[in-house]
Amino acid sequence: MRGRFVIVVGPSGAGKGTLVRYVLEAVPAISYAQSFVTRGMRPGEVNGEMYHFVSQEEFDKKIQQGDFLEWAEFGGNYYGTALSSVMPELEKGNIILKEVEVQGARQILEKIPRKSLFIIFIHAGSWGALEKRIRGRAPISEEEVAKRKGRYDDEMSFIQKADVIIENNDGSIEVAKKKIQEAVESLL
Numbered sequence: 424m425r426g427r428f429v430i431v432v433g434p435s436g437a438g439k440g441t442l443v444r445y446v447l448e449a450v451p452a453i454s455y456a457q458s459f460v461t462r463g464m465r466p467g468e469v470n471g472e473m474y475h476f477v478s479q480e481e482f483d484k485k486i487q488q489g490d491f492l493e494w495a496e497f498g499g500n501y502y503g504t505a506l507s508s509v510m511p512e513l514e515k516g517n518i519i520l521k522e523v524e525v526q527g528a529r530q531i532l533e534k535i536p537r538k539s540l541f542i543i544f545i546h547a548g549s550w551g552a553l554e555k556r557i558r559g560r561a562p563i564s565e566e567e568v569a570k571r572k573g574r575y576d577d578e579m580s581f582i583q584k585a586d587v588i589i590e591n592n593d594g595s596i597e598v599a600k601k602k603i604q605e606a607v608e609s610l611l
């Protein structure tokens with residue numbers, strides 16, 4: 424495998440999505456490995472861009488057929504990366520990028536040789552700072568906040584595996600954009 428699979432990980436609410444969208448535009452030589460997902464489309468999302476929106480039945484069928492490199496349940500929805508959107512690209516020597524939550528990232532580490540991987544961890548400060556951000560973004564129940572805290576700790580444990588750690592605290596998005604661009608360009 425001559426290519427490189429760049430995975431972007433970090434706690435939910437750390438701004439991974441913004442940084443991923445930015446770097447895909449800033450570095451046209453890389454492409455995104457899309458997800459299959461069972462959740463509904465959000466305003467502004469386009470089917471086939473970052474996500475393929477599918478039914479639970481279609482998703483289950485893909486699991487049974489062994490189509491996924493990794494898949495995980497997150498917040499009651501299922502997310503997965505098709506083998507076909509990663510392996511052929513790595514064989515061709517391409518650089519592909521993908522944002523995943525931590526369960527998927529662990530599966531990827533088990534299946535893809537470490538030297539073919541590049542792990543970018545987006546760090547958004549303490550739980551306290553993140554909690555403020557999450558609460559400010561949309562109405563959220565206390566039960567959900569507690570669940571997020573558990574997930575935060577789980578996601579943070581992945582920081583030890585990172586090749587690059589990018590700080591994205593409030594007000595540092597422009598610096599974070601430059602850093603992710605530099606990290607990805609260093610692989611070209």
Ligand code: 5GP
Pocket residue numbers: 435439457458459462493494495497502503504522523524525526527528
């Ligand atoms: P959202 O629903 O907010 O777009 O994404 C929720 C979480 O799922 C994010 O942490 C995102 O990184 C993760 N995610 C998106 N696509 C995939 C995927 O294909 N596999 C896994 N394991 N996680 C994904």
